Amino acid sequence: MSKLQPKLISTVKDYSKEQFFNDVTAGIIVAIIALPLSIALAIASGVSPEKGLYTAIVAGFIISLLGGSRVQIGGPTGAFMIIVYGIVVNYGIEGLTIATILAGIIMILMGIMKFGGVIKYIPYPITTGFTSGIALTIFSSQIKDFLGLSIDSVPVEFLDKWKAYIGAMDTISIQTISIGILALVIILAWPRVNKKIPGALIALIATSVVVQLFDMDVATIGTKFGEISSDLPEFKTPGFTMDKIKYLIEPAITIAILGSIESLLSAVVSDGMIGGKHRSNMELIAQGIANIMSGFFGGIPATGAIARTVANIKNGGRTPVAGIVHALTLLFILVIFMPLAKMVPLTSLAAVLIVVAYNMSEWREFKQLFKSPKSDILVLLITFFVTVLIDLVKAIEIGMVLSSFLFMKRMGEVTNVNVNDLDASEEDDDGKRIYEENILNTFDVIKVYEINGPFFFGAADKFMAALSEIGDKTNILVLRMRNVPAMDATALNAFDRMLDICRHRKIKILVSGINKQPYSVLEKAGLTDIIGEENFFKTVREAVDCAQDCSEGKNCVDNMAS
Incomplete structure (x- = not known):
């Protein structure tokens, strides 16, 4: 108050x-x-x-x-x-x-x-x-x-x-x-x-x-x-x-x-x-x-x-x-x-x-902005000329819309999806080796996808493109989401489509390091129930250990079974 x-x-x-x-x-x-x-x-x-x-x-x-x-x-x-x-x-x-x-x-x-x-x-x-x-x-x-x-x-x-x-x-x-x-x-x-x-x-x-x-x-x-x-x-x-x-x-x-x-x-x-x-x-x-x-x-x-x-x-x-x-x-x-x-x-x-x-x-600030990225210069000049030549109302509207699109473009460029093969040199969040030499024969069976950055509509297409790289022999997919602070409805839709693809191809899904906001989004949509609470892990090391057990047929339930 x-x-x-x-x-x-x-x-x-x-x-x-x-x-x-x-x-x-x-x-x-x-x-x-x-x-x-x-x-x-x-x-x-x-x-x-x-x-x-x-x-x-x-x-x-x-x-x-x-x-x-x-x-x-x-x-x-x-x-x-x-x-x-x-x-x-x-x-x-x-x-x-x-x-x-x-x-x-x-x-x-x-x-x-x-x-x-x-x-x-x-x-x-x-x-x-x-x-x-x-x-x-x-x-x-x-x-x-x-x-x-x-x-x-x-x-x-x-x-x-x-x-x-x-x-x-x-x-x-x-x-x-x-x-x-x-x-x-x-x-x-x-x-x-x-x-x-x-x-x-x-x-x-x-x-x-x-x-x-x-x-x-x-x-x-x-x-x-x-x-x-x-x-x-x-x-x-x-x-x-x-x-x-x-x-x-x-x-x-x-x-x-x-x-x-x-x-x-x-x-x-x-x-x-x-x-x-x-x-x-x-x-x-x-x-x-x-x-x-x-x-x-x-x-x-x-x-x-x-x-x-x-x-x-x-x-x-x-x-x-x-x-x-x-x-x-x-x-x-x-x-x-x-x-x-x-x-x-x-x-x-x-x-x-x-x-x-x-x-x-603010001519000094105006001049200084020409040292900024080209996208910011574009917003500056368009806002300036629309203000002078057309209308202040339109200038603010166009400037905000253009800035929003450019921001989304930048965020989409920042967010990436990496496909990691199991490698003995890979380390977990504590710097310890995740994989041991004796599981190298499971490379084709287990894939680790790591999403880095906000998972929103500007990056959803990257996620779907990465899924197309899943090999025919892959039957376990580990999603590493430690670096995803948030996700939106478009990303949720892409996630749901990914589950459908994996269900169709009988690929098991394991999720590691998911943050509070993305987990809440998945939970409200009922996707955590589909994946199974037991298939969410704090660290990628735990997820990979489970994936190895599944690949060897040990105590593993296929959450994507049709």
Whole structure:
């Protein structure tokens, strides 16, 4: 039960005044970092600026209150931007709300069913491929605002988008791009001046002042959205229908999976920094509740944000109190200062997201993966290009299916079936000789088949091929299974077919060194009764001794007699 307990409960037991002040300080700093990102991500996702803050406030508060990590900071992230934009374009704001709530429900179910530990089995080339693909897509989506291009409607598809950019290059605004470059320079250079206050915030303030002071012809949040609301988020229920759910369930699943991966990766990274251990299933449940409430209060999908979580740790945050303070600080900013956001240039927000895209591109990891096996490189590239050119949903699906097939192929190559003749040099598990010189005349009568590796559908054909090598004189078959950790239904079927073949040819079966899982599979299928409990041996030496006795007609019952 403790694994489904929020970390807040266990961390406040020995809470000190000193830690409280550290958490408050960290929470305020993280809120300042989250402010420009939340606004920028909301606009880039196709929704109004305040919805980004609604998400950071509502979801951020719940993730810290109920989450399974001590230091996780939740809110909108770049990973969702492309998915959200696509949903808004195709289904509107109400469709986004429904998809966000559905994703939350799915995440809760994943946590209840203890899928928190399963997420880690998603192959690294897939996560790198779609993360890098998302980064490139985010970068591409910001070109219009960064350059000030005159395009009425930017296409959704990657190639169409760049065709539109190239066709509108003669409309580049010098004033706009100058402000965008200024914002980039400030963002990149500011950490040398002060690492506590984020460069993105300074860039937005500085460029807003410059644009207003010199009355520059640069598009701002105000020129695009008008007056920005500072009202508190209101609870609204969307119009759920079965048709809407049917169309939105697929993107909702993508949001749930992507959100789960990102939040748990963030939790793992933070564990390494503070020497802690997060509760993955509780974290998924908290993320699910946060997304449901974010949807009802007009927000967009949320997850654990790695950059903000790391900033929280570096500034002294060690308990969920820091995340709660972060949410409350953003609430204060929303009510008091939100109307001022209308002066922020869109090109400056584009500069912020260009830096976000660069930081999440993982280009070093992408490059490093080219030193991996060719199959991993194939998964990486296919996931990357499908993410960029087609769809993130399809990228994850294709990447997982391809990885699964390649994994099965590798496992099939690892598993082998050896046919051993009785040889005086053969040794048992203790290194002792199994066979004595005086039984060499039984070579043709007794065969030892050794299976090495998982006995599953990828290796079943090897087993059946090896059976075809049984000679006409063989009447005893010893199956050495000490190196078989597990077997599946296909392998069980092959085993059953092997018994039929041996029954037809009156070949006795002896099994040695079988492990618990394979034995349980055979037992449930009733095959242990067919073979006979007395024909299972702990060591191959015992099995061969019995085989020798049988070959000499001593106390032997033919378990394969028809």
